[in-house]
Amino acid sequence: MLVVSDLSAAAAAAAERIARRCEQAATSRGECAIALSGGETPRALYARLASDPFRRRIPWLRLRVFWGDERGVPPDDPRSNYRMARETLLDAVPVPDDRIHRMPAERPDREAAAEAYAALLRAHLPQTADGWPRFDLVLLGLGDDAHTASLFPHSPALRETRRAVLAVEAPHLRMTRMTLTPPVLNHARDIIFLVAGPQKAQAVRAVLEGPRQPDAVPAQAIRPVDGALVWIVDTSAAALTSRV
Numbered sequence: 001m002l003v004v005s006d007l008s009a010a011a012a013a014a015a016e017r018i019a020r021r022c023e024q025a026a027t028s029r030g031e032c033a034i035a036l037s038g039g040e041t042p043r044a045l046y047a048r049l050a051s052d053p054f055r056r057r058i059p060w061l062r063l064r065v066f067w068g069d070e071r072g073v074p075p076d077d078p079r080s081n082y083r084m085a086r087e088t089l090l091d092a093v094p095v096p097d098d099r100i101h102r103m104p105a106e107r108p109d110r111e112a113a114a115e116a117y118a119a120l121l122r123a124h125l126p127q128t129a130d131g132w133p134r135f136d137l138v139l140l141g142l143g144d145d146a147h148t149a150s151l152f153p154h155s156p157a158l159r160e161t162r163r164a165v166l167a168v169e170a171p172h173l174r175m176t177r178m179t180l181t182p183p184v185l186n187h188a189r190d191i192i193f194l195v196a197g198p199q200k201a202q203a204v205r206a207v208l209e210g211p212r213q214p215d216a217v218p219a220q221a222i223r224p225v226d227g228a229l230v231w232i233v234d235t236s237a238a239a240l241t242s243r244v
Ligand code: 6PG
Pocket: 037, 038, 039, 040, 041, 042, 069, 070, 071, 081, 140, 141, 142, 143, 144, 147, 148, 149, 150
């Protein structure tokens, strides 16, 4: 866990790691496939990536952009993770439109939409020996209830072992969601948790220092198979851990 002073410092540390990973992947395999997170916390990071030096440094033409999860709303809805990333990052950098893959979580045929997105991953990402699509980098956030992506406490999606993408319910949020599943997330080469704010302190402690119970603490389900994992956390979110 990398503990830094505030959200701005966390965004700077995450931007540096993302830039390095993108450069490495573009050099080693000609392309970098990343999965973006939603919510509020990544806004500062996306704004930083969209500004120099990262705007000049990152090989945007070689990026392929996906999402870790999406809300069941149209792309122009203010709650849309796609819209947020568009406005804070993608409209400011030259990633070709045909390399930006929005999650169509608002489609009424939700199962088919999830399967279609899984097919996109299979079509564009390298596959692991056991057939899972492999991201170069996955960015994740953490909810106050220790959910990540749209993997909520006690969700059947936490026990998924076959499918890469699922349409899930979020009744407490009165909306549906679409999410990548733990096996896909855990086969990534690099996973970054970006977490900030005192309201996250209980969840951070539960995930990193609490008893192992991923069904109740979903972010504990994120354990890379053979990739790297880093928690970039500000002091207020790390306040209840032994690290501060
Ligand atoms: C979403 C996210 C979700 C998010 C957490 C934290 O669609 O909401 O992908 O998993 O990362 O809810 O959200 P905040 O950064 O807004 O606290």
